[in-house]
Amino acid sequence: MLLNNYTQKIFRPECNPSFESVHCIATLDEDISEALPFLNAELGGTQYYKDPPTVMFHVYGKIIKVSGREIAVNALQDEAEADKIITWLKNEINRVWENREHITPSETTPEKPKLIEILKLLPKTNCKKCGLATCMVFAAQVMEGGRGAGDCPELSSEQRLKLEDYLSQFQLHTL
Numbered sequence: 001m002l003l004n005n006y007t008q009k010i011f012r013p014e015c016n017p018s019f020e021s022v023h024c025i026a027t028l029d030e031d032i033s034e035a036l037p038f039l040n041a042e043l044g045g046t047q048y049y050k051d052p053p054t055v056m057f058h059v060y061g062k063i064i065k066v067s068g069r070e071i072a073v074n075a076l077q078d079e080a081e082a083d084k085i086i087t088w089l090k091n092e093i094n095r096v097w098e099n100r101e102h103i104t105p106s107e108t109t110p111e112k113p114k115l116i117e118i119l120k121l122l123p124k125t126n127c128k129k130c131g132l133a134t135c136m137v138f139a140a141q142v143m144e145g146g147r148g149a150g151d152c153p154e155l156s157s158e159q160r161l162k163l164e165d166y167l168s169q170f171q172l173h174t175l
């Protein structure tokens with residue numbers, strides 16, 4: 001096992017302490033830098049930085065940053081959700097490390113879907129039924145892997161299939 005333990009801290013954004021969501025930082029007892037290219041390859045990171053090694057994931061509208069000694073997650077509902085995501089990541093880090101002989105490591109950032117192409121495939125009515133202010137905001141979240149074609153109730157079956165078909169060319173990871 002590469003990662004044995006960590007210390008987790010939960011806090012509210014300083015810019016708005018009354019904000020509903022919380023952020024979480026887990027300080028890792030072990031340095032997992034060497035596992036990051038394997039984690040990036042397996043989980044489909046949305047951004048990879050070589051120096052210092054850091055990989056970003058966008059999962060369910062949250063941005064997760066994993067570096068050698070730290071995992072940071074934003075926009076969490078509560079501590080229980082933080083526990084779930086950090087525990088999942090700890091298990092994934094150990095899993096990929098134990099299986100590294102069978103994984104081709106990656107220090108590259110995969111190509112993302114284009115905002116304008118996603119927007120073209122949406123109804124563009126800004127109806128807000130997805131819970132977001134505009135189709136543009138929705139498209140930005142789809143681009144990052146935070147939402148999918150099934151989250152816009154205004155898409156017809158045919159439109160949804162077209163969007164799914166476009167997105168299937170890219171590696172977008174969801175938890």
Ligand code: SF4
Nearest residue numbers: 127128130135138152
């Ligand atoms: S539900 Fe669909 S059409 Fe309505 S705002 Fe959201 S993305 Fe746009």
